[in-house]
Amino acid sequence: MPPVDADSATSSTRPKASDELRTIALLQFASTGFSGTSLQQIADEAGYSKSSVLYHYANKEALLEAAIGPAIDRLGALLARFTERGPSLEARGLFVEDFIDFLLDHRLEVYTFINQGSSLRGIPVIDRANAFILELSNTVCDENASTEDKMRFGVALGGAAYSLVAGMAFLDGEQLGPVDEVRAALIKLVGELLAPVSLPSV
Amino acid sequence: MPPVDADSATSSTRPKASDELRTIALLQFASTGFSGTSLQQIADEAGYSKSSVLYHYANKEALLEAAIGPAIDRLGALLARFTERGPSLEARGLFVEDFIDFLLDHRLEVYTFINQGSSLRGIPVIDRANAFILELSNTVCDENASTEDKMRFGVALGGAAYSLVAGMAFLDGEQLGPVDEVRAALIKLVGELLAPVSLPSV
DNA sequence: GCAGTTCCTGACCGATTGGTCAAGTAGCAT
DNA sequence: ATGCTACTTGACCAATCGGTCAGGAACTGC
Numbered sequence: 001m002p003p004v005d006a007d008s009a010t011s012s013t014r015p016k017a018s019d020e021l022r023t024i025a026l027l028q029f030a031s032t033g034f035s036g037t038s039l040q041q042i043a044d045e046a047g048y049s050k051s052s053v054l055y056h057y058a059n060k061e062a063l064l065e066a067a068i069g070p071a072i073d074r075l076g077a078l079l080a081r082f083t084e085r086g087p088s089l090e091a092r093g094l095f096v097e098d099f100i101d102f103l104l105d106h107r108l109e110v111y112t113f114i115n116q117g118s119s120l121r122g123i124p125v126i127d128r129a130n131a132f133i134l135e136l137s138n139t140v141c142d143e144n145a146s147t148e149d150k151m152r153f154g155v156a157l158g159g160a161a162y163s164l165v166a167g168m169a170f171l172d173g174e175q176l177g178p179v180d181e182v183r184a185a186l187i188k189l190v191g192e193l194l195a196p197v198s199l200p201s202v
Numbered sequence: 203m204p205p206v207d208a209d210s211a212t213s214s215t216r217p218k219a220s221d222e223l224r225t226i227a228l229l230q231f232a233s234t235g236f237s238g239t240s241l242q243q244i245a246d247e248a249g250y251s252k253s254s255v256l257y258h259y260a261n262k263e264a265l266l267e268a269a270i271g272p273a274i275d276r277l278g279a280l281l282a283r284f285t286e287r288g289p290s291l292e293a294r295g296l297f298v299e300d301f302i303d304f305l306l307d308h309r310l311e312v313y314t315f316i317n318q319g320s321s322l323r324g325i326p327v328i329d330r331a332n333a334f335i336l337e338l339s340n341t342v343c344d345e346n347a348s349t350e351d352k353m354r355f356g357v358a359l360g361g362a363a364y365s366l367v368a369g370m371a372f373l374d375g376e377q378l379g380p381v382d383e384v385r386a387a388l389i390k391l392v393g394e395l396l397a398p399v400s401l402p403s404v
Numbered sequence: 405g406c407a408g409t410t411c412c413t414g415a416c417c418g419a420t421t422g423g424t425c426a427a428g429t430a431g432c433a434t
Numbered sequence: 435a436t437g438c439t440a441c442t443t444g445a446c447c448a449a450t451c452g453g454t455c456a457g458g459a460a461c462t463g464c
Contacts, residue, residue, distance in 0.1 A: 017441080033321045036237035039422065052442050054423065114368075115317045119235045147379030148387040151365065154378075155391050158368065159361020163353065166316075166360065176356075177349030185350040189357050189395065219411080241452065254412050256453065409462075414455105421450065428443080434436085 018056040020046050026067035030108045065125040071109035072129045083139050087199045100186050111165045149197045156193040160186050220258040223248050228269035232310045267327040273311035274331045289401045302388050305366050313367045351399045358395040362388050
């Protein structure tokens with residue numbers, strides 16, 4: 001076994017290859033698309049050979065799983081907490097905050113998924129994520145809710161996700177203002193949008 | 203010259219190959235992505251050979267231009283009308299209606315662009331569209347507007363585009379309710395979101 | 405008849421794709 | 435030294451990619 005680089009976080013030694021590859025792959029998948037990104041590109045960007053990439057990850061799909069899987073898992077956990085809290089206005093408010101923090105922490109992963117989630121059906125991690133989104137839309141909104149209420153949820157959550165992620169995914173900075181300002185504004189706006197929506201009847 | 207099929211709109215003869223190919227290409231680009239769609243797929247779907255596709259369209263990019271170009275042009279026209287009307291609340295309201303009608307009429311095109319606009323830079327029609335979006339964001343919102351006001355526009359327009367297009371692009375139907383209900387709800391919601399935003403100082 | 409279009413096609417091209425495999429290197433423990 | 439494990443690599447593979455090209459049908463006007 002090679003020596004454990006105990007202080008890899010602060011030392012100047014090269015980070016673990018698999019981590020490096022996962023990070024680069026995520027960036028490429030987000031910016032160029034999954035099918036638009038070749039293993040060769042990822043290898044070049046990381047300074048490895050294509051064979052090395054395939055040593056660390058069995059195939060291209062495994063690389064996608066590693067890149068966005070953890071974020072999808074967090075979305076699932078977030079959703080589980082929401083459903084088990086039961087329908088209440090406070091639960092909804094807590095979820096909105098959780099959801100926005102999730103978006104802020106995983107912009108590239110969310111960007112990758114919302115842009116390609118429908119075109120990559122069949123890949124396990126994508127199907128998992130799609131199932132979560134479906135569950136979310138069912139939990140958050142009765143199927144017999146009014147058109148307007150459905151749209152309120154769609155615009156609120158979709159708008160938050162898209163405007164945040166599309167505008168900021170690659171300009172990791174202050175274009176929209178400091179992160180906490182963005183966070184506060186989003187929570188306020190989503191709250192406004194959802195305020196008129198009554199709780200689903202249990 | 204082959205005979206003009208004067209009543210092609212109503213007759214049972216096969217529609218023009220180029221139109222057929224453009225339509226199929228748009229559907230494929232939207233659902234599978236540009237780089238995820240091969241000329242062979244399009245040819246198969248249409249019942250032609252790949253060579254035939256390349257007879258009607260010089261290359262893959264030309265097919266994309268034909269598929270989404272007209273919609274992008276309409277977006278440009280819509281934007282031009284908005285800017286030349288000058289800053290006023292009525293102008294803003296008119297634009298919102300125009301924009302939502304545009305979304306409703308060109309869901310697949312918008313879907314294709316918002317999902318892949320950033321990854322397809324370099325293709326002329328995409329660059330044109332990206333320029334329009336930039337112009338829109340500058341017109342609609344001062345660069346020195348508050349973070350919250352910027353977010354209001356982002357969530358409103360991005361949310362309308364995304365929620366509409368993601369949910370309905372492929373289920374051409376009543377999932378969200380009849381079209382006019384959706385239209386009315388969107389106009390109401392976007393109006394609500396933008397109401398607190400003051401006009402840009404000229 | 406015959407040229408002129410328009411359309412469609414298969415054969416073919418070089419490049420690239422995702423993926424396999426055997427070989428090689430370095431560091432560790434015994 | 436001798437393994438063992440972790441890792442990296444180039445050679446190689448069949449398949450597919452976007453694109454070219456020469457030709458064949460089907461139809462026109464002459």
